[in-house]
Amino acid sequence: MPDTDRRTLMQTVAAVPIAMAAGGPTFAQTTEASGGAANRAPAKGVTRALAHYLVTATYNDLPANVRKEGVRTLLNWVGVAIGGSRHQTVEIAVTALSPFSGPAQASLLGRRERFDIMNAAFVNGVSSHIFDFDDTHLKTIIHPAGPVASAILALSELQPVSGRDFLNALVLGVETECRIGNAVYPNHYDVGWHITSTAGVFGSTAAVGKLLNLDEQQMVWALGLAASQPVGLRESFGSMNKSFNPGRAASNGIFASLLASKNFTSSDEMIEAKRGWANTVSTKQDYREILDDLGVRYEALLNTYKPFACGIVMHPAIDAAIQLRNENQLAADQLERVELKVNPLVLELTGKPSPHDGLEGKFSIYHAVAVALVEGAGGEKQFSDRAVNDPAVVALRGKVTPVVTPGIDPAQVDMTITLKDGRTLHRFIAHAIGSVEVPMTDKQLETTFADLADGILTPSVIKRVIEACWSIESLPSAGEIAKISVSA
Amino acid sequence: MPDTDRRTLMQTVAAVPIAMAAGGPTFAQTTEASGGAANRAPAKGVTRALAHYLVTATYNDLPANVRKEGVRTLLNWVGVAIGGSRHQTVEIAVTALSPFSGPAQASLLGRRERFDIMNAAFVNGVSSHIFDFDDTHLKTIIHPAGPVASAILALSELQPVSGRDFLNALVLGVETECRIGNAVYPNHYDVGWHITSTAGVFGSTAAVGKLLNLDEQQMVWALGLAASQPVGLRESFGSMNKSFNPGRAASNGIFASLLASKNFTSSDEMIEAKRGWANTVSTKQDYREILDDLGVRYEALLNTYKPFACGIVMHPAIDAAIQLRNENQLAADQLERVELKVNPLVLELTGKPSPHDGLEGKFSIYHAVAVALVEGAGGEKQFSDRAVNDPAVVALRGKVTPVVTPGIDPAQVDMTITLKDGRTLHRFIAHAIGSVEVPMTDKQLETTFADLADGILTPSVIKRVIEACWSIESLPSAGEIAKISVSA
Numbered sequence: 001m002p003d004t005d006r007r008t009l010m011q012t013v014a015a016v017p018i019a020m021a022a023g024g025p026t027f028a029q030t031t032e033a034s035g036g037a038a039n040r041a042p043a044k045g046v047t048r049a050l051a052h053y054l055v056t057a058t059y060n061d062l063p064a065n066v067r068k069e070g071v072r073t074l075l076n077w078v079g080v081a082i083g084g085s086r087h088q089t090v091e092i093a094v095t096a097l098s099p100f101s102g103p104a105q106a107s108l109l110g111r112r113e114r115f116d117i118m119n120a121a122f123v124n125g126v127s128s129h130i131f132d133f134d135d136t137h138l139k140t141i142i143h144p145a146g147p148v149a150s151a152i153l154a155l156s157e158l159q160p161v162s163g164r165d166f167l168n169a170l171v172l173g174v175e176t177e178c179r180i181g182n183a184v185y186p187n188h189y190d191v192g193w194h195i196t197s198t199a200g201v202f203g204s205t206a207a208v209g210k211l212l213n214l215d216e217q218q219m220v221w222a223l224g225l226a227a228s229q230p231v232g233l234r235e236s237f238g239s240m241n242k243s244f245n246p247g248r249a250a251s252n253g254i255f256a257s258l259l260a261s262k263n264f265t266s267s268d269e270m271i272e273a274k275r276g277w278a279n280t281v282s283t284k285q286d287y288r289e290i291l292d293d294l295g296v297r298y299e300a301l302l303n304t305y306k307p308f309a310c311g312i313v314m315h316p317a318i319d320a321a322i323q324l325r326n327e328n329q330l331a332a333d334q335l336e337r338v339e340l341k342v343n344p345l346v347l348e349l350t351g352k353p354s355p356h357d358g359l360e361g362k363f364s365i366y367h368a369v370a371v372a373l374v375e376g377a378g379g380e381k382q383f384s385d386r387a388v389n390d391p392a393v394v395a396l397r398g399k400v401t402p403v404v405t406p407g408i409d410p411a412q413v414d415m416t417i418t419l420k421d422g423r424t425l426h427r428f429i430a431h432a433i434g435s436v437e438v439p440m441t442d443k444q445l446e447t448t449f450a451d452l453a454d455g456i457l458t459p460s461v462i463k464r465v466i467e468a469c470w471s472i473e474s475l476p477s478a479g480e481i482a483k484i485s486v487s488a
Numbered sequence: 489m490p491d492t493d494r495r496t497l498m499q500t501v502a503a504v505p506i507a508m509a510a511g512g513p514t515f516a517q518t519t520e521a522s523g524g525a526a527n528r529a530p531a532k533g534v535t536r537a538l539a540h541y542l543v544t545a546t547y548n549d550l551p552a553n554v555r556k557e558g559v560r561t562l563l564n565w566v567g568v569a570i571g572g573s574r575h576q577t578v579e580i581a582v583t584a585l586s587p588f589s590g591p592a593q594a595s596l597l598g599r600r601e602r603f604d605i606m607n608a609a610f611v612n613g614v615s616s617h618i619f620d621f622d623d624t625h626l627k628t629i630i631h632p633a634g635p636v637a638s639a640i641l642a643l644s645e646l647q648p649v650s651g652r653d654f655l656n657a658l659v660l661g662v663e664t665e666c667r668i669g670n671a672v673y674p675n676h677y678d679v680g681w682h683i684t685s686t687a688g689v690f691g692s693t694a695a696v697g698k699l700l701n702l703d704e705q706q707m708v709w710a711l712g713l714a715a716s717q718p719v720g721l722r723e724s725f726g727s728m729n730k731s732f733n734p735g736r737a738a739s740n741g742i743f744a745s746l747l748a749s750k751n752f753t754s755s756d757e758m759i760e761a762k763r764g765w766a767n768t769v770s771t772k773q774d775y776r777e778i779l780d781d782l783g784v785r786y787e788a789l790l791n792t793y794k795p796f797a798c799g800i801v802m803h804p805a806i807d808a809a810i811q812l813r814n815e816n817q818l819a820a821d822q823l824e825r826v827e828l829k830v831n832p833l834v835l836e837l838t839g840k841p842s843p844h845d846g847l848e849g850k851f852s853i854y855h856a857v858a859v860a861l862v863e864g865a866g867g868e869k870q871f872s873d874r875a876v877n878d879p880a881v882v883a884l885r886g887k888v889t890p891v892v893t894p895g896i897d898p899a900q901v902d903m904t905i906t907l908k909d910g911r912t913l914h915r916f917i918a919h920a921i922g923s924v925e926v927p928m929t930d931k932q933l934e935t936t937f938a939d940l941a942d943g944i945l946t947p948s949v950i951k952r953v954i955e956a957c958w959s960i961e962s963l964p965s966a967g968e969i970a971k972i973s974v975s976a
Contacts, residue, residue: 089752092747092750092751092752093747093752095750096746096747096749096750096752097746097747099590099591100590100591100593100604100605100606100746101590101604102587102588102589102590102604103587103588105588116588116589116590117588118588191763191767191768192762192763192764192767192768193768221727221729224724224727224729225729225732227721227723228719228720228721228724228729228732228733228736229717229719229736230718231716231717232716233715233716233758233763233764233765233768234763235715235755235757235758235761235762235763235764235765236712236716236754236755236758238755239709239712239753239754239755240752240753240754241709241712241713241716241752241753241754241755241758244713244716244747244752244754245716248716248717248743255736258584258585258588259580259581259584259585259732261584262580262583262584263580264577264580264581264584264728264729264732265727265728265729266724266727266728266729266732267723267724267726267727267729269723270721270723270724270729273723274680274723275679275680275721275722275723276680276721276723277721277723279679279680280679280680280681280721
C-alpha cells in the first residue's frame with residue numbers, strides 16, 4: 001500500500017497515546033539494531049514494552065473503526081474455518097489426534113467432535129487456512145485471524161470471556177503478530193519462513209495471555225516461550241503442511257501462555273536480545289514497527305478479506321466480469337468475445353487455458369472470467385471440479401482473450417465484452433473488491449460466509465452464527481459463537 | 489574433537505554399507521548447496537534418502553558397540569530425568585498442563601501423575617534437562633537423549649515396543665538429530681538457535697516414526713512436519729525456558745509423526761529445498777553430514793556423559809581432586825594448599841571466589857575443587873546451597889589457588905596439593921573423566937544415576953530401574969522402564 005493511502009487510514013484513527021513502560025526504549029536506542037546481522041547491537045526493552053502495552057490495553061481504548069474491523073475479521077474467520085472443516089486435511093488431523101486429546105473443552109467448528117483447547121485450536125486453525133481464503137494483512141502477507149482467533153475462541157469455551165474482552169484480545173493479538181511481522185519483513189519471509197505462523201505464535205500468545213490476565217512479567221515470559229516455538233516454512237506450500245502452520249501457531253500460543261500463567265520463566269528480552277528471535281530469524285530488525293504508536297496506529301485496520309477463492313492476481317478480472325454480468329443481466333449465450341488488458345503477472349501466474357479440475361482452475365484466468373460471467377461469483381464452488389467441467393463455462397472460456405498491456409498494474413484490469421448483437425460493454429477496475437481501497441462490504445462478507453458454510457451448517461444456523469458474530473460486543477460469552485458453529 | 493580421534497573411533501565401527509534409496513543424491517549433487525546462502529542451489533533427495541534409511545534400518549544392523557552406547561545413553565537419560573523431576577520447573581509444567589492432558593497413557597518419571605504421550609514426553613524432556621546434566625554430543629553440543637528418549641519411552645507405554653525395537657529407534661533418533669545438527673553447525677548455533685531442540689525435533693520425529701512403522705513417504709512427510717516446528721533460542725539460557733526446549737522438541741516430534749502416520753502431507757524436500765529448513769535456519773549446509781556413511785558411521789558413539797553437575801571447564805580439576813583424595817584417603821584438615829594450573833577459560837567462566845548458593849557454586853572453580861576434596865564427588869548435591877555453605881568446604885576453598893598457565897588446554901589441569909605435614913601430591917589430567925577419550929565407566933554411570941534418584945525413588949526401585957535399563961535388549965516391553973521409574 002502506498003504511504004499516502006496509509007496516511008489517510010491513519011488520519012481516521014483517534015490519536016490515543018499510551019504511556020510506555022517505565023524504562024522502555026527510545027527509538028534512538030532501538031534503531032541501533034535495525035542494521036541487520038552486520039550490526040547486531042542489541043535493542044533494549046522491546047519485549048517488556050510490548051508486554052506492558054498488552055496487559056494494560058482495554059476494550060475501551062479501541063477506536064470505533066478498529067472495533068468494527070475486528071468484528072469483520074472475526075466473522076470472516078468463522079466462515080473460512082467452517083468452510084474448511086470437512087476437508088481431508090482436517091479429517092486426517094482429527095483422526096490422528098482424537099486418541100490423545102484432553103477433556104472435551106472446545107468445539108471443532110463445522111464438526112461434532114470436541115477437543116481440549118489446544119487440540120481444538122490446532123484443528124480450527126488448520127480448517128481456516130484450507131482454502132487460502134482467510135484474511136490478509138497485505139503489508140506482510142500475514143493471515144492474521146487464524147492463529148489468534150483459533151486460540152482465543154477455544155479458550156472462551158473453557159472460561160467466561162465477554163464479547164468485548166474477546167474482541168479486545170483479538171485486536172491485540174492481530175496487532176502483536178502484524179507488528180512483529182513488520183519488524184522482520186520482507187527478509188524473514190524471503191529466506192523461507194511462513195510468516196503467518198512464525199509471527200502468528202506471538203499473536204496467539206498475546207491474545208491468550210490477555211484473556212488469562214497475565215501480569216507484565218508473565219506476559220514477557222509468555223512472549224519468550226512464543227519466540228521459542230516458531231512454526232512454518234514456505235517450502236511446505238502446496239501440501240497439507242501449509243494449513244498445519246496457523247493451527248500449530250494457535251496451539252503453541254496457548255501452550256506458551258498457560259505455562260507463563262503459572263510463572264514458567266523465560267528471558268526478559270527474547271524478541272530483541274543479541275541471540276533473541278528477531279536476530280535469529282531475520283537479517284532485518286526494525287523495532288519501531290513493534291513499538292511505534294502502540295494504541296494509536298492499528299494494523300487491524302489494514303486487514304483485508306478475499307471475495308474470491310483464488311490468487312489475488314485474478315481478482316480484478318473476476319470483479320469486472322461480475323459487475324458487467326449483473327448490471328446487464330447477461331446470459332452466457334449472449335457473449336461473443338471477452339477481451340481483457342492485463343499485467344504480465346496475470347498470464348505468468350494464471351495462464352492455464354484448459355484446466356482439468358478445480359485446483360487447476362485457480363491458475364486459469366480463462367476459467368475465472370468464464371465462470372464469473374456464468375455464475376456471477378468466484379467462490380470455492382466456482383473453483384470446483386464441477387465448475388471447471390461445466391459445458392457452459394468450458395465453451396465460454398474459449399472466448400476469453402487476455403492481452404498483456406503496458407501500463408496496466410497488477411491491481412487493475414480493463415475488460416471489454418462484445419455481445420452477439422454487436423453491443424460492447426466496458427469496465428476498468430483500478431482496485432478490485434477486497435482491496436484496502438475497495439473493502440468488502442459487510443453484506444459481501446455475509447455472502448462469502450454463507451457460501452462457505454453451505455452444506456455444512458443449516459441455513460438457519462448459518463444466519464444465527466452470522467448474527468452472533470456481528471453482535472460480539474454485546475455477547476456475555478464469546479464462546480457462544482463456537483458452541484453454535486457446529487454440525488447438528 | 490580432533491579428526492585423528494574421530495578416525496580412531498571410526499575404525500572401531502564395523503563397516504556395514506547400506507543401500508541408498510533409488511535415485512538418492514550423489515555427494516557431488518548435495519555438495520553444491522554447501523556454500524551457504526550465497527550459493528543456494530538446492531540439493532536433491534536428502535530428506536527422502538534419510539527417510540529411506542530410517543524405515544529400513546533394523547536392530548540387527550547395529551554394531552555391538554553402538555548397541556552398548558545406546559544402552560548407556562538410555563541409562564544416563566533415565567537418571568537425569570528422574571533427578572530433575574521434582575524441580576520447581578517441572579512442578580509448574582505439571583500444574584499448568586494437568587487440566588488439558590489427554591488420557592493417562594504415559595508416566596512422568598520420578599512422579600505419580602500420568603499424562604497423554606505428548607504431554608508426558610514434554611514433561612520428561614523438561615525434567616531431563618533441568619540440571620544440564622544430560623548426555624552431550626561434543627561435536628555439536630547437542631544433548632541427544634532428551635528429545636528422542638522422552639518421546640519414544642512415552643509411546644512405548646501406549647503400544648507394545650520390544651526393548652530391541654526401542655534401542656534401534658533411540659539410536660536412529662540420535663543419529664538423525666546429530667547428523668542434521670552436524671550439517672548446520674556451527675553457524676546455526678552461532679546465530680542463536682538452541683541446537684539440542686531445533687535438531688532434536690528431527691530426532692524425536694524419526695524415532696517415533698520408526699516405532700509407528702511409517703513407510704518411506706510418511707517418514708518424508710513426518711520429517712517435513714518436524715522441520716516446520718524448530719524449538720529453542722540460546723537467549724533463553726538461564727531460565728526455565730532452556731529446559732522447555734528439549735521437552736517441546738519431544739512432543740513436537742510425536743505430533744509430527746502421528747499426523748504423518750495418517751497421511752498428513754508435507755513437502756518431499758523440507759530439509760534441503762531452496763526455502764527448506766537448512767537454508768532457512770543456517771548459512772552453512774553440509775548434506776554429506778546427513779547422508780555420508782549412513783549405517784556405517786554412528787554419531788551415537790560420540791555421545792558422552794557428565795560425571796559432574798557443572799560446566800565442562802571445571803571437570804578436569806574436579807577429576808584430579810577426587811583422584812588424589814581417594815588414592816591418599818585425604819581429610820580436609822590435612823590440606824595446606826591446593827594449586828592448579830589452568831587454561832584462561834577456567835577463570836573467565838568459573839572465577840567466582842566466594843559463591844553464595846548452589847547455582848553460584850557452579851561458576852566457582854574454588855568451590856568445585858574444595859567440595860570435591862571434602863566429599864569426593866561433584867554431583868548435584870555438591871552444587872547445592874548446603875554444600876556451598878558447608879564450613880569445611882568454605883574453609884578449604886580459601887586454600888585453592890588457580891593459576892592461568894600457558895600450554896594448559898581447556899581439557900587439562902595440573903594440580904599440586906601441599907599437605908600440612910609437608911608432603912606434596914601431584915596429578916596431571918590430560919582428559920577428564922566423561923570425555924570421549926576417558927569415558928564414564930558403567931559403574932560410574934550407575935553411581936551418577938543413584939545419586940540423582942536418591943530421595944525420589946527408594947533404593948530398591950533405583951536398583952530395579954538400573955537393571956531394567958542395562959537389560960533393555962531382552963525386555964519384551966520397553967515401556968516397563970517408565971512404569972517402574974515412578975514414585976510410589
